[in-house]
Amino acid sequence: MSRSFFSSILRVLILVPGVIFTLSFAPALAQDPPVKRIGYLEAGRFWLFDRTFAAFQQALADRPEVGVAYPPDAHHSPGWEPENMARLPELAEKLMRRGDLDLVVGMGTAAVKALLAQNNGHTPILGMGMADPVAAGVVRGVADSGVDNFTCQVIADRWTSMFRVFHDVVRFRKLGILYQNTPEGRVYAALDDARSVASELGFDVLAFGRLSSAETDDECRQGLARLREEGMDAFFIGPLNCFDRETNDVGALLQLLNDWKIPTFARDGSEFVAAGALMGFSTWNFGPTGQFLANQAVAVLNGAKPRSVPMLDRVEPTIAINLETAVRIGFPFPLDVLVVADEIFEHTALPDAWKER
Structure with missing residues (x-):
């Protein structure tokens, strides 16, 4: 056999490991970030809740660096009738017991209080749609939620x-x-x-x-x-x-x-x-509200402690x-x-x- 034939074989043997390495790891390098799963709890349907959550979802969709999913079986809205409202603690406990959620949204004061009452201490909770979290006793003050795995938006005065x-x-x-x-x-x-x-x-x-x-x-x-x-x-x-x-x-x-x-x-x-x-x-204007809440969520999903995320939003x-x-x-x-x-x-x-x- 000619020297050129052996040279060709040698080049192939040298290149193949590199090719195998590239083929083996290329899919991993091209993978999207892990999808974060978000649960949701509200007492019942209300137009303000709907618009706030839609603005939040849109703002997150505009942040492609964070992939999110909203599991249908982690979305609860029992209804405003007294017998349905009575189910809030049960549904809150159900969400807090799950181990597959990266964030749970509490929409409205009643839902947020139910989640905090059933708090497991580690699943992040993001409060939305509350008229006054300070007056409701949900947070300690405008600068401190008082709970390590909880944050929300606060508009003072x-x-x-x-x-x-x-x-x-x-x-x-x-x-x-x-x-x-x-x-x-x-x-x-x-x-x-x-x-x-x-x-x-x-x-x-x-x-x-x-x-x-x-x-x-x-x-x-x-x-x-x-x-x-x-x-x-x-x-x-x-x-x-x-x-x-x-x-x-x-x-x-x-x-x-x-x-x-x-x-x-x-x-x-x-x-x-x-x-x-x-x-x-x-x-x-729900756009800025959705953006503010999305920024809080992204910070938490990227590893920030919810209590450390700023809550005060100044709105004229x-x-x-x-x-x-x-x-x-x-x-x-x-x-x-x-x-x-x-x-x-x-x-x-x-x-x-x-x-x-």
Whole structure:
């Protein structure tokens, strides 16, 4: 055989191990990061929960360095009826007992409290959709969750500012509030904040707290009628199921209040103002909220201790007003309010998002 033949064989023998090495390890080098599994618990469906979680999922989808999955059998929403709410501890314990979840989302104060009550001490818990985690006693303060495997978003002084703005514009004497008489119900109604500001500014809070956990339309209508009998001259629209635009005729409730010529403030965004509330917070932009929560989740999924992740989110309140409602109830907006309003609706109309339900 020629020398060139042996040289060719030698070159093959030298190259083959390298080829084998490359073929053996190429798939491993090209693999995507391990998929992180996220569980979910809420007391029941609520439009604010849906929009918050959708924004969170979208923000995570925009972060390709973190692959996530949402196992269907780790997603629980029992419902707002009392017998279903009673299942929260069981479902929370079920999620905390699993060993295959990298993060569990608690949506709403009731769900977060249930998870913390069943906490296994190591599965990270991310709280969302809470009106005021500090007032609810869920966290120790704006800078410390108080629990090593828990974090959430905290917005300081949001509701006290809301009541001050509403009173500064309307100058009401008796503010009506509907709520469910539970710790979570009082927090969602911002009842303590309302009473604190009332004491400071000199108005009364008329609170109707006989709603069930279902917060039905009939219960809310009965409550509104009672508050009217007691002299309510302004009403705060909180995050109640009867004011859930996905499940109830919110426009009819707003029309009722406008027929009574009661000024209203909507906590949850300008879609309520467009539908007939006198004023409220301007468009609730879920994008930044989803991004903030996603940043927290990514930090935790990458190994950060949840308690070390910053919770404070500074959000500047913006205001929307409805001019048609103002005329209808006989309320003239001061000129300075017209100048500083972020959104002005000249006519009342059901938002397109509501028409699609």
